[in-house]
Amino acid sequence: QVQLKESGPGLVKPSETLSLTCTVSGFSLTSYHVSWVRQPPGKGLEWMGVIWGDGSTAYNSALKSRLSISRDTSKSQVFLKMSSLKTEDTATYYCARDTTGIPTGFAYWGQGTLVTVSS
Amino acid sequence: DIQMTQSPASLSASLGETVTIECLASEDIYSNLAWYQQKPGKSPQLLIYYANSLNDGVPSRFSGSGSGTQYSLKINSLQSEDVSIYFCQQNYDSPRTFGGGTKLELK
Numbered sequence: 741q742v743q744l745k746e747s748g749p750g751l752v753k754p755s756e757t758l759s760l761t762c763t764v765s766g767f768s769l770t771s772y773h774v775s776w777v778r779q780p781p782g783k784g785l786e787w788m789g790v791i792w793g794d795g796s797t798a799y800n801s802a803l804k805s806r807l808s809i810s811r812d813t814s815k816s817q818v819f820l821k822m823s824s825l826k827t828e829d830t831a832t833y834y835c836a837r838d839t840t841g842i843p844t845g846f847a848y849w850g851q852g853t854l855v856t857v858s859s
Numbered sequence: 860d861i862q863m864t865q866s867p868a869s870l871s872a873s874l875g876e877t878v879t880i881e882c883l884a885s886e887d888i889y890s891n892l893a894w895y896q897q898k899p900g901k902s903p904q905l906l907i908y909y910a911n912s913l914n915d916g917v918p919s920r921f922s923g924s925g926s927g928t929q930y931s932l933k934i935n936s937l938q939s940e941d942v943s944i945y946f947c948q949q950n951y952d953s954p955r956t957f958g959g960g961t962k963l964e965l966k
Contacts, residue, residue, distance in 0.1 A: 775955075784957055784959050784960050785948070785960075787948075787955040787956065790953075800953075800954040801954065834902060839905070843955060844891075844893065844908045844909060844950055845907075845908035845914070845948065845950060846893075846905060847905045849904075850902065
């Protein structure tokens with residue numbers, strides 16, 4: 741079955757770079773796109789960006805200058821890197837996949853990983 | 860960016876009651892609207908896609924409707940397990956923006 745799982749450091753210092761990994765199973769990264777979504781504690785959801793099946797990417801313009809999404813298809817892994825972290829980047833970070841190959845809604849989510857930005 | 864405005868921000872209802880949550884898009888999103896349910900400490904779960912299509916395994920008491928810029932999620936015969944936060948999301952254009960959420964509680 742389709743599964744996604746995020747991993748990464750729970751604590752990052754301000755101004756440093758965050759690196760997260762989303763390991764997927766049950767589908768191929770060359771056939772389905774994967775998005776990153778984050779949620780600050782007690783707040784709403786923010787779509788961050790996507791890596792498409794062909795390897796192209798698209799980012800939320802609010803984060804574009806700091807964000808990079810890449811993948812390793814041989815390991816079924818998607819990577820998120822975000823630079824110049826601020827305390828307001830503290831959030832639970834999710835990777836998610838749409839039901840089909842077109843954007844309709846995220847039917848599959850990882851369990852999320854909480855990242856705290858603090859010195 | 861397309862702005863999604865959800866109302867109300869919070870809602871209190873009794874068991875068995877019918878509840879409606881609204882979502883207003885800042886421009887026409889041509890029914891590319893999804894609804895999610897999120898319980899504390901859990902990942903969001905997809906309820907509805909394309910405004911009115913029920914995701915697999917979602918109880919039939921949930922339904923979605925709307926078109927253009929105005930959409931709604933209806934929960935018939937409210938159950939205790941429906942206490943959650945509900946989010947709408949537009950999937951018409953990038954970035955795929957979410958509404959601010961509606962917290963549903965039991966009266």
